[in-house]
Amino acid sequence: MTSQLFQRIQDAHRLIRPQVAVTPLAHSPMLSKLSGCDVYLKCEHLQHTGSFKFRGASNKIRLLDADAGRNGVLTVSSGNHGQAMALAGKLAGVPVTVYARAKASPVKLDAIRALGAELITIDDTPLAVELEAGRQAKLKGMCFVSPYNDIDVIAGQGTIGVELHEQAQLAGINLSAIFASVGGGGLICGVGAAARQLLPQTDVVACWPANSAALYRSLMMGRIVDSEERETISDGTAGGIEPDSITLEIGQQVISKTTLVTEEQIMAAMKLLARTDRWMIEGAAGVALASMLKLADQYQGRAVAVVLSGRNVMLEKFIEAAK
Template identity: 70%
Template sequence: MSDDLFARIMDAHWAIRPQVAVTPLSYSPDLSKLTGCEVYLKCEHLQHTGSFKFRGAWNKVRLLDAAAREAGILAVSSGNHGQGVALAGKLAEVPVTVFTTTAASPVKLDAIRALGATVVTIDDASLAVELEAARQAQLTGMTFVSPYNDIDVIAGQGTIGMELDGQARERGLDLSAVFVSVGGGGLISGVGTVLRKLRPSTAVTGCWPANSTALYRCLKAGRIVESEELDTISDGTAGGIDPDTITFGISQQVITDTALVTEEEIRVAMKRIAQTDGWMVEGAAGVALATLLRKAPKYQGRAVAVVLCGRNISLEKFIGAVK
C-alpha cells in the first residue's frame, strides 16, 4: 500500500495545480522563543475553503470519468470536507450532495450551501450518517467521497507532505518532528506516507483531542474497536470511523508518536497562535499546536513543523474558546 500510495501522491502533487494552492511553511519567531524549538507552521488554514480538505476533494473529482461526473457526488462531512467537495464540484461542474449530522457547525454548513451543494442533515451519530451516505450513494449511482476512507482523497492530502518536504529542503531544514491532527486519519495517512519515504528520521506525531479518540483507540487495540466520543472544540477531528477504513493499516505504518490533549490545552493553543502569529484557527489546528507545546522539551533547539489544518470557526465560538 505505501509504495502505491506514494506514487499516487506524487502524481497528485503535480496534477492538482493550479486549482489547489501551495500553502506557506511559515517560521514563527514567537512560538520558537516560547517553546525553545525552531517552529515552522504549514499553513493549510490558508488553503481554498479554509482547510486542507480541498486537496483530497479536488484530486478525487479530477479523476472521475464522464459518467461519474454526470451522476454526481455524495459526500459526508462535519463541514470542512463538505466545503472542499462542494468547491471541487463547482469548479468541475459536478453536482454535489453532502450528508451531515445536525450537530455540525452552522458556519461550515452555510459555506457548503454557498458553494452550490445540497446539504442533508440527519439527527444521528457521525458514523451512522457516514454509513447511510455510502448506502444512498450505492442506491442512486452517485460517487461516494469519504473524508478519509478513499485512496484518491488520501493521495490529495498527501501533497501537503510533498510541499512540506520541498519547502524544508529549500531552507536546509532537518525536521525532527511533524505534528498532525487526526480524525479519520486521511491527513496523517497521506502526510505520513511521504515523510516515512522521504524523511524516515522525522517523527510523525498523531495528535488527538482526548475527547475524541476513535482511530487512536483502534491503533492501541490493534484492531477496529468502538470508542466513546465526547464533545470537543476540535469538531473537525470528531466522530467515529468506518469499520473497514484503509487509514487504519496506513496509520499503523506511518505514525511514530501519539498524544492526546485536553480541551483546555487546545483552547490555550488556539489563543496562543492568535497572540503570536495573528491567526484565528479552528480547534483541530489547535490540537496539533497543543501537542507541540506539550512535547517541546523533547525537541529543544531542533526544527519541527505543525500542520495548521483549518481556520473554519465562527468568531463567537473562537472568542468563547479563548476567553
C-alpha cells in the first residue's frame, strides 16, 4: 500500500501548486541549545487556513469527478480539516458541508462559517459525529471526505514529507528524526510514506497526547480498538477512529517510534515556542514539540524536524496554557 501511496504523494506534490504553499523549514537556535539537538521546525502553522490540512483538502477536491463536484462534499472535522475543505471547495466552486462537535473550538467553527461552508454541529463524541456524518453523506448522495481515512487526503498530507526531503537536501541537513502529532493518522501516514522512500534512515516519530491516543492503542493491539478519551488541549488530534481506517495498516508500515506526552508537557511546549521563536501554536503542534523534547536525549547533536501542524487556537486557551 505504501508504494502506491508514495506515487499519489508525488503526483499531489506537483499538482496542488501554487494553491498550496511550500512552508519554511526553519532552524531554531534556542530550541537547539535547550534540547541538545539541531532543531528544525516545519512551519505548517504558516500554511493557508493555519494548518497542514489544506494540503489534503486541496488534493481531494482536485480529484473529484464532475458529479461529486456538482453535488458537493460532506465532511467531519474538529476544526482544521473543516476550514481546509471550506477554502479548497470555495476556490474550486464545490459546495462543502461540515459536521462538527458542538464543543469544538469556537474560533475554528467561526472560520468554517466565514469561508462559506454549511456547518452542522452535534453534541456527541468525536467518533459518533464522524459516523453520523458518513451516514448523512450516504443518505444525501454526497461524497464523504474523511479527515484521515481517505487515500487522497493522506497523499496531500504526505507532500510535507517530500518538501522536508527537498529542503533538507538543499541545505545539506541529515535528518535523524521527524516528529509529527497523530489523531486519526493522516499526517503521520502521509509524511511517513514519503520518508520511507526519500529519507529511509530517518525515524518517523508518532506523537500523541496521553489523554487521547486512539490510534496508538490500536497499533499496540494490532487492530482497531475502542480507547478511553479524556479532554486534551490538543483538540486537533482528539477522538476515536473509524473501524475500517486505512491508517492502521499504513501506520504499522511507516512509523518508527511512538511517544505519549502529558497535558502539562504539551502546554509547556506551547509556551516555550512562544518564548524561543515567537510563534503561537495550537495544542496538536505542541504535542510534536513536547515529544521531541521528551526524546531529545536519543538525538543529541543530530538534526531533527518537528512538524508544527497548526496555529488555530483560541487566544484565551493559549494564554491559559502559557501561564
